[in-house]
Every structure is written in C-alpha cells, then in structure tokens.
Amino acid sequence: MESGAVLSRTLTKKEFALSGTEVRTAETEFLEGCRAGSLPTFERLYQAHGGPMKSIALNLLGNVADAEDAVQEAFLKVYRGARRFRGGSSFSTWLYRILVNTCYDLLRKRRRRAEGPLPADVALISGRESDHPLRLSIEVALRRLDFRERTVFLLCEVEGFSHREAAEVLDVNENTSRTLLFRAKKQLQRSLSSAGAFAPVEVS
Amino acid sequence: MKADCRDLEKALRGGDPALLAAVEQHAQACLACRRELEEWRQISAAAPALKKSWDSPELWREIHGMLAAESQRPAPPARSPAPWGFGLRWLPAAAIVALFVVATAGLWVFRNSGGREPLANHWQTKEPLLTEQAVDEVEAAEKNYLASIDKLSKLAEPRLAGATSPILVNYKEKLDVLDSAIVELKASIDQNRFNTHLRKELLAVYGEKQRTLQNLMKEVKS
Numbered sequence: 339m340e341s342g343a344v345l346s347r348t349l350t351k352k353e354f355a356l357s358g359t360e361v362r363t364a365e366t367e368f369l370e371g372c373r374a375g376s377l378p379t380f381e382r383l384y385q386a387h388g389g390p391m392k393s394i395a396l397n398l399l400g401n402v403a404d405a406e407d408a409v410q411e412a413f414l415k416v417y418r419g420a421r422r423f424r425g426g427s428s429f430s431t432w433l434y435r436i437l438v439n440t441c442y443d444l445l446r447k448r449r450r451r452a453e454g455p456l457p458a459d460v461a462l463i464s465g466r467e468s469d470h471p472l473r474l475s476i477e478v479a480l481r482r483l484d485f486r487e488r489t490v491f492l493l494c495e496v497e498g499f500s501h502r503e504a505a506e507v508l509d510v511n512e513n514t515s516r517t518l519l520f521r522a523k524k525q526l527q528r529s530l531s532s533a534g535a536f537a538p539v540e541v542s
Numbered sequence: 543m544k545a546d547c548r549d550l551e552k553a554l555r556g557g558d559p560a561l562l563a564a565v566e567q568h569a570q571a572c573l574a575c576r577r578e579l580e581e582w583r584q585i586s587a588a589a590p591a592l593k594k595s596w597d598s599p600e601l602w603r604e605i606h607g608m609l610a611a612e613s614q615r616p617a618p619p620a621r622s623p624a625p626w627g628f629g630l631r632w633l634p635a636a637a638i639v640a641l642f643v644v645a646t647a648g649l650w651v652f653r654n655s656g657g658r659e660p661l662a663n664h665w666q667t668k669e670p671l672l673t674e675q676a677v678d679e680v681e682a683a684e685k686n687y688l689a690s691i692d693k694l695s696k697l698a699e700p701r702l703a704g705a706t707s708p709i710l711v712n713y714k715e716k717l718d719v720l721d722s723a724i725v726e727l728k729a730s731i732d733q734n735r736f737n738t739h740l741r742k743e744l745l746a747v748y749g750e751k752q753r754t755l756q757n758l759m760k761e762v763k764s
Binding site for chain 1 (some may be wrong): 577582587593605699734
C-alpha cells in the first residue's frame with residue numbers, strides 16, 4: 339500500500355482530501371488549527387480519524403468504555419501538545435502514536451486483559467465488513483501477542499496502514515514494522531493451526 | 543526467478559513481489575508451502591473483519607466539552623515584578639523558611655554524598671530536568687544507537703526467526719524483553735521529554751540491546 343494510503347482514504351470519505359498534495363494541505367491545516375487550539379479543527383480531525391481510532395483502541399483494550407476513554411485522552415494530549423509537535427512524522431500518524439501510547443499506558447495501569455477470556459465488547463461488536471469465520475479465533479489469538487506485534491497487525495492488516503505509517507506510529511523503521519508483522523502473523527498462524535481454525539487446503 | 547521451500551519465509555516477510563510470485567509458482571507443486579501460503583492468506587482475508595464500528599453520539603460532545611474546559615484554564619501566570627508592598631509583610635517568615643530549606647537540603651546532599659562529593663557535581667549528576675539543548679544531544683545519541691541496533695538487528699533477524707537452540711531462544715526472549723522496556727520508556731518519555739532519569743534509562747536499555755545483539759552475532763559465528 340502506498341504511503342499515506344490510510345490518511346488519503348479516510349480523508350476522501352470525509353471529502354477533505356484526494357491527492358497527496360491535498361493530503362499534505364489537510365495535514366497542514368490540521369496542524370495549524372490544532373496548534374491554534376481551534377475546536378472546529380479538532381472536530382474535523384475527529385470526523386476524519388475518530389472511527390479508526392476507536393477501532394484500534396477497542397482492539398487493543400478490549401472494551402468500549404476504555405476505548406472511548408483512550409480516544410478522549412488522546413485528543414486532550416494532542417490539544418495540550420500540538421504546539422510542541424516538531425514535525426518528525428505526519429500530524430495524523432502523531433495522533434495515532436499518541437493513541438497507541440495512551441492505550442499502552444491504560445493496559446499497563448490496569449493489567450487485566452492481557453490474558454484470559456476475550457472481553458465481551460470485542461467479541462460482540464463485529465466488523466464493519468461482513469463477518470469472517472476466522473474473526474473470533476484471530477481476536478483470541480491476538481491477545482497472546484506482544485503489544486508491538488499486535489499493534490502492527492491491527493494497523494497494517496486490519497486498518498490498512500502502510501508499513502511506513504505503522505513505523506511512524508510505533509517510532510521504528512519500516513523494516514522493523516515488516517518484521518513485527520511477520521512475527522505476528524507467524525504466531526497467529528501457529529495458534530490458529532493448532533486450534534484447527536483454518537479452512538482445509540486443497541491437496542490436488 | 544526460481545524459488546524453493548527455503549525462500550518461503552523471506553517471501554512472507556514482504557517487500558519483494560517477484561519473490562512471492564516465484565514462491566507461489568513453487569507452491570503449486572509443494573503441498574507444505576501451499577498450505578503455509580493459504581493459511582497466511584486466510585489470516586489476511588479475515589483481518590479486515592476485526593475493524594470495529596459503533597455509534598458513540600456522546601463521545602465528540604464529551605471531547606468538545608473537555609477541550610473547551612481546557613481552553614478556559616488560565617495559562618500559568620507570567621512572572622511579574624514582586625509586589626513589594628505585600629511581600630514585605632511576609633519577608634521575615636519567608637527568610638526563615640528559605641534558610642531552613644537551604645540548610646536541610648545542604649545537609650541531605652552532604653550526607654548522601656558521604657561528605658566527599660562536591661556540591662556542584664552533585665547537582666550536575668542529579669539534575670531532574672534537561673534543557674532543550676541537552677534533549678537534542680540525547681536524541682542524537684539515541685539516533686546513533688538506533689542506527690547501530692538496526693544494522694545488528696538485520697544481521698540477527700534471520701538467525702532468530704527460526705531459532706530452535708536454547709541459547710538462541712534465550713537471546714530472542716531477552717531481546718523481546720528489551721523491546722518491551724524500550725516501548726514502555728518511550729511512552730513515558732512522550733509524556734515528559736525533559737526527564738533525565740527516563741532518558742538515561744532509555745540509553746542504558748539501547749546500550750544493553752546493542753551489546754546483546756553483538757554477543758548474539760559472536761555466538762552465531764563461533
């Protein structure tokens with residue numbers, strides 16, 4: 339997937355940006371508006387990224403209340419920190435980095451859903467797309483992955499981020515992002531295979 | 543391009559569509575590789591179904607309210623000239639408190655240094671907050687570590703991926719622990735970039751990861 343793919347797609351839905359140049363313009367507008375503390379800009383930022391942010395947070399944290407708390411806290415941190423943003427990454431990936439770090443902090447503080455049964459909210463809220471027979475098995479197996487592997491899987495495979503975007507979110511390089519995704523999928527494959535979850539492969 | 547079973551893992555890591563195509567060609571005649579590829583595809587096909595979507599009509603209102611409240615919070619008061627008319631009344635009491643604080647702090651520093659360490663050195667080493675320039679320098683040092691670690695990681699990755707020997711598994715586990723520590727420290731540093739203690743810890747963990755990777759490479763070579 340091209341760099342900026344998610345950003346471009348998300349904004350297209352909201353009729354904000356279409357081309358790479360327009361994405362950059364929207365990014366600049368977000369950055370300048372957020373630095374100025376403009377609440378209408380924050381509202382546009384929420385409209386553009388609130389959906390994926392909630393989805394990522396729910397998959398990391400396991401319940402709707404925590405996920406919404408994390409999104410809320412991330413916006414507050416962006417509001418407080420926008421003036422100090424130095425531009426090392428795009429503004430949107432910085433937003434997701436803050437969200438992922440917030441989720442990590444919440445998990446660390448609460449120390450609850452790292453193992454054990456699948457929280458009800460994750461299991462009950464199905465995907466936007468039509469459901470898939472492997473979805474529940476993957477959700478259970480995901481919870482046994484290391485936080486970074488899980489995050490890269492969610493960003494790249496679930497939300498459609500490019501490796502470049504995922505690398506910026508996790509503050510690693512693209513190769514590390516590829517390696518983390520490889521490890522994540524390898525472990526998922528082992529778990530699903532031992533649980534007999536895969537559809538049989540044709541022999542002939 | 544021709545490929546065989548040994549190329550499967552490299553192809554699955556991504557980044558080389560030609561190699562993946564060659565492995566797919568090979569898999570038509572190799573059941574084990576075909577199964578591996580097919581399972582890999584099933585995971586990717588199922589992944590978008592994990593995307594969550596639900597209505598939360600109150601969420602933006604709550605965020606808006608919180609941001610609006612934040613914008614109303616008074617900025618930290620700017621330092622203004624001392625209101626001498628008010629301050630003078632408290633001057634004797636403030637002077638006594640200040641004297642007490644200085645004396646206590648001096649005694650504490652002297653005791654903790656065992657009476658040997660000069661006071662100036664003490665403040666240099668125990669400074670809790672970094673200046674902007676010091677943060678830039680520390681970040682430059684971190685970048686150097688990261689560049690070195692990336693190079694070593696690329697060399698070590700193929701060895702660790704299929705690690706079966708206990709010593710390699712131990713190295714892999716240690717590296718995972720160090721990676722988790724790095725993520726944790728970075729998350730804390732994002733909250734406070736000027737915290738000396740956290741920065742030092744992060745550099746120490748980077749150093750440990752670099753040494754671990756170097757030892758791993760030595761181990762592999764021997």
